[in-house]
Amino acid sequence: MSVQIGSIAQLLPTFISENSYSRIAVVVDKNTKRHCYPKIKYLLPKHLLIAVNEGEEFKNISSCVEIWSKLTEGEFDRHSLVINLGGGVIGDMGGFAASTYKRGIDFIQIPTTLLSQVDASVGGKLGIDFEGFKNHIGVFTLPKTVLIDSTFLKSLPFRELRSGFAEVIKHCLIRDAAMWNKIRKMELAEMPMDELIAHSVEVKKAVVEEDPKEKGLRKILNFGHTIGHAVETFFLDKKRLLHGEAIAIGMICESYIAYTKGMISESELGEIEEFLYSVYGTVNIQEADFASIIALTAQDKKNKGSKIYAALLKGIGDCAYDVQLTKVDIMKALKYYSGIL
Amino acid sequence: MSVQIGSIAQLLPTFISENSYSRIAVVVDKNTKRHCYPKIKYLLPKHLLIAVNEGEEFKNISSCVEIWSKLTEGEFDRHSLVINLGGGVIGDMGGFAASTYKRGIDFIQIPTTLLSQVDASVGGKLGIDFEGFKNHIGVFTLPKTVLIDSTFLKSLPFRELRSGFAEVIKHCLIRDAAMWNKIRKMELAEMPMDELIAHSVEVKKAVVEEDPKEKGLRKILNFGHTIGHAVETFFLDKKRLLHGEAIAIGMICESYIAYTKGMISESELGEIEEFLYSVYGTVNIQEADFASIIALTAQDKKNKGSKIYAALLKGIGDCAYDVQLTKVDIMKALKYYSGIL
Structure with a gap:
């Protein structure tokens, strides 16, 4: 490519x-x-x-x-x-x-x-x-x-730029701890965009070339997307949430699940959370809507039968895929995100 | 496959x-x-x-x-x-x-x-x-x-069976003179269907495996289809012409063009014509409609720019592709088919 x-x-x-x-x-x-x-x-x-x-x-x-x-x-x-x-x-x-x-x-x-x-x-x-x-x-x-x-x-509005930046963050988190450590200490406005675009393209290209049809490795690119997509779909006909804004929520929720499964440490969860909240703030999701969002994760293209699978971080800069999630995992993660757990 | x-x-x-x-x-x-x-x-x-x-x-x-x-x-x-x-x-x-x-x-x-x-x-x-x-x-x-x-x-009606048989004929004409000589002497009812299905699948598979994306050789499977498809499309909202019935017309027309270009002999054209008329009869196409049919060939997927390309027989059992046709070639062929040339 x-x-x-x-x-x-x-x-x-x-x-x-x-x-x-x-x-x-x-x-x-x-x-x-x-x-x-x-x-x-x-x-x-x-x-x-x-x-x-x-x-x-x-x-x-x-x-x-x-x-x-x-x-x-x-x-x-x-x-x-x-x-x-x-x-x-x-x-x-x-x-x-x-x-x-x-x-x-x-x-x-x-x-x-x-x-x-x-x-x-x-x-x-x-x-x-x-x-x-x-x-x-x-x-x-x-x-x-x-x-x-x-x-x-x-010519891009700030929110659009920030939305795209969620994928830059994702690429660092799943494949490059050094770049993660560089960006998480910077403000969005001062980021070296050309360098980060080239970096993101490199990460994605390498993964896709190894597994073009998403039989295995490519699934790591879905980190943050199992829950993120469901959140994005849920808000589709309500307040407009940009893709990256939903993925930021997904990355926090899925990092929390990775933490509960012992795949990342508490301090790793902490630094992911801190950076993502600082860039994206918090979106108010009603507890009454959690069930609808969970139901939407069931339509994810990565699922097999009625089981829900996600890509979860195993440490920063590395990512596992085909990790099975339960609806309870997702419920807890949404509660965690919303500060009610 | x-x-x-x-x-x-x-x-x-x-x-x-x-x-x-x-x-x-x-x-x-x-x-x-x-x-x-x-x-x-x-x-x-x-x-x-x-x-x-x-x-x-x-x-x-x-x-x-x-x-x-x-x-x-x-x-x-x-x-x-x-x-x-x-x-x-x-x-x-x-x-x-x-x-x-x-x-x-x-x-x-x-x-x-x-x-x-x-x-x-x-x-x-x-x-x-x-x-x-x-x-x-x-x-x-x-x-x-x-x-x-x-x-x-x-459970298939006779016309449907006969329609499908046009592709069996085509596979013989473009790749297998011996099989052509066998079938052209038989009545449709007495054909060894299982053998002919296996033969057709073999011919098509071999061609497609050599050129899956139709960059070259596969185009020979379009023999009869440049004019045949246009005829089929023209009759779509008029009297219903089955695919193979239209392709039979296309094979006669395109064989005639091959003959005018010196690619097949008069006797080869004669035996193709004789067999196809005997199986399919003649469809009455109004001379006033020739221009519409010719215009439809311009939308053929095999064309490049405004030029019309077809696959034409070069002898029986062999076929050339990417042969450029003019609108006059097609007009003459339709006249020939209709017996007014």
């Missing part, structure tokens, strides 16, 4: 000139159309702009049908290219649309949020949400390349 | 016992629910029956959404199995639904028509029709196995 970090003004024209596509489409949403598309428009030959509705709630089959329709109308053939310019929603959905159009045409990812730069754009997971479940319908297909330019982050 | 030919009463229980699935679904349509499902129902442990509407006009995203919904409701996880019991529509669509559900779960094909036994079930092409274009949305994914039992054909 090719991931290139640098200036889009150099990376994109080079990619285009090295390939010969019959047609090119750029998939954007309202935000990236305004803030990001002007930075690449002049770098491309004649192309079709496909603008879809903005936001996770439009990461669905209807938007996908819209993209397929536009490609069909534009008579895109198998030798065409789709460029996904945006955050995770655009990358996942545009990538899914491209890899199912005429049984798959080439696509490249130009992630424009921190979250998509350090996570979604690497690893070939594509898809859409379905009936309330995140990424429920999708495929594994690698993009031709991923072009990362951190200057796109300048 | 594993394809097993024999008795379903032996093949299916063996497959199930050799694997351990958390849940099993069987996808059927009205016809296979009545005629075929009773033959496998008692061979399976507890399972979910998913019945979709019957026919090519329901091979669309709505039916796919129905299958995804049923799997979701049934809490199917990544370790589940989908069994597609039916013809090409069920196999292509059920396979597509399975290989995009939670980014892909296992599925097996139990083809119940001759067409799907000798063609659709082998090779991993999956998908649905979209906005009038056949198999426009889809993926390449291999089933875990294909189980073929020719006794399913007993």
Whole structure:
């Protein structure tokens, strides 16, 4: 898998000139159309702009049908290219649309949020949400390349940047204790972003290349996501919780479970908690809602039968996977997070 | 790719016992629910029956959404199995639904028509029709196995059997002159079906294994399909033409073009024509509609830019691919087929 970090003004024209596509489409949403598309428009030959509705709630089959329709109308053939310019929603959905159009045409990812730069754009997971479940319908297909330019982050709101940072933290916690010790002593504003993006991409790439289809090792990337995804899904039609904000909750809860299983020490749990609370604060989750969140973990794609499995830290910088959780484990963790245990 | 030919009463229980699935679904349509499902129902442990509407006009995203919904409701996880019991529509669509559900779960094909036994079930092409274009949305994914039992054909109407036979003929014409010489002297009713199914599967498997993603050689399987698909699509909302009936027309037209390009002799064209007319008769295509059919060939997935490419015979038992056709070539061929040239 090719991931290139640098200036889009150099990376994109080079990619285009090295390939010969019959047609090119750029998939954007309202935000990236305004803030990001002007930075690449002049770098491309004649192309079709496909603008879809903005936001996770439009990461669905209807938007996908819209993209397929536009490609069909534009008579895109198998030798065409789709460029996904945006955050995770655009990358996942545009990538899914491209890899199912005429049984798959080439696509490249130009992630424009921190979250998509350090996570979604690497690893070939594509898809859409379905009936309330995140990424429920999708495929594994690698993009031709991923072009990362951190200057796109300048137009990003603080909460979005902080949300993406949760995956940076995750990559440190599961694979690199030294980097963890470096970042946990810094303020978000002073972080060396370019270095951290490259680090996160490296960690994720190494894991994904060892286990592309998530048969084993790749599952460690789900640390924080078993509970985090359920929390995110639970809040989907309530107050809006960004992905990373939910994953931060998931990482605290799952670290607590790792601690109760003797996989990390009390002081390790302490430093994880301290840093995550300092960056993300606390989200108020009603005790009455715990059961709904626990029920949602049962739909996790990593489960087998009715059993719930998670990736749990074993020390800082290392992570186990396929650890079985009980509903009681999750209940206790949610109580711990909420300060009622 | 594993394809097993024999008795379903032996093949299916063996497959199930050799694997351990958390849940099993069987996808059927009205016809296979009545005629075929009773033959496998008692061979399976507890399972979910998913019945979709019957026919090519329901091979669309709505039916796919129905299958995804049923799997979701049934809490199917990544370790589940989908069994597609039916013809090409069920196999292509059920396979597509399975290989995009939670980014892909296992599925097996139990083809119940001759067409799907000798063609659709082998090779991993999956998908649905979209906005009038056949198999426009889809993926390449291999089933875990294909189980073929020719006794399913007993419930098949004559036209369906004859339709499937077009692919048997095609496999002989593109790869096996000896088999061609054997079948062209026989009546359809007296054909050794089991032998011909095994032969067709062998031919297709060999080609697909050499070139799974259709970068080169696999394109020879499209012989008859460049014009045949366009004819089939043209008649989609008019009189119903079965796939093989359209492909028979395509094979005659494309053989004529091969002849005009000096790739086959007049006598070879003659024997192809004679046999195909004797089995399929002639379909009346209005001269006024030729332009619409030619326009439809422009949407063929094998094209590059605005150019039309086809697989053309070079002698009997051999086939070239990526041969460029002009619209005039196709116009002349349609005239030739219709006896007005």
